Amino acid sequence: MLTIDPKEHKVSLVHQYLLHAVAPRPIAFVSTVDREGRPNLSPFSFFNVFSANPPVAVFSPARSGRTGATKHTFDNAKATGECVINVVNYALVQQASLSSTEYPQGVNEFVKAGLTELPSTLVRAPRVKESPVQLECRVREVVELGQSGGAGNLVICDILLMHIDEQVLGHDNMIDQQKIDLVGRMGADWYVRASGNALFKVAKPLLTIGIGVDGLPVSIRLSKVLTGNHLGQLGNVEQLPDEQEVIAYRDSAIREVFQDYADHPAKLQEQLHKIAGNLLDEGKVEEAWKVLLAGEV
DSSP states (O other): OOOOOGGGSOHHHHHHHHHHHSOOBOOEEEEEEOTTOOEEEEEESSEEEEEETTEEEEEOOOOOTTTOOOOHHHHHHHHHSEEEEEEOBGGGHHHHHHHTSOOOTTOOHHHHHTOOEEOOSSSSSOEETTSSEEEEEEEEEEEEOOSSTTOOEEEEEEEEEEEEOGGGBOTTSSBOHHHHOEEEEOSTTOEEEESGGGOOOOOOOSSSOOOOGGGSOHHHHTOSSSOHHHHHHHTTOSSOOOHHHHHHHHTTTTHHHHHHTTTOHHHHHHHHHHHHHHHHHTTOHHHHHHHHHHTTO
């Protein structure tokens, strides 16, 4: 395994390893104004939300790795105490990237990127009309992590208002993850599009206490067919199907498998694990358990 000690390498190399490893990262497309009221717009992928009560977001406009200079966004947010965090979806990603060009102070990146300024309600900085979600923010605190090139500056923001394009809402009036079509930042020039087959669900163990991987039968836990993800799914259940359910499932859905491999116990187990793995890939955890337990009863 390659081990990197940040103290023994150039900042640029450490930076690239971090960008490639800690990904994908959401993108804060931050609009600000300077003391003269001139707009500025730039994307930052050192960003996330960290609290819902109060609602707080944090982004980090790092100092230039080449010159050590601070970003205009950082200077503006620190001077005015306000900003707007606009989210970036696929329809917006190329223009957001263009706005990251290091234009001179006073150049309006809204104009350069061909985007539309939308007046905010509570802050002076304009919103990006094309962004599907816009967060009007007041700067709570700024934490400067260093004065050298590559040092981050944590801009901790209280979210005052959220503006959400109704076109990305689902029937439940919540944001539909397919409709919003978000993008995330990777390393180098790579991005990821969060839509289509890239999206999948993982059931959260919030209301139940799963039996855990250590609670699985040894034959399942040490399976040469089932993956770590499969074991995680199996260990996330609180209660297993009872014996009668398992027998009923064995005698109906997978009866032919037992007939085909009646004289080959090892091959039968392998086949059952393959069937269970396919069911788990489809999210059918209870059925997968019935298949696996059928080989145990």
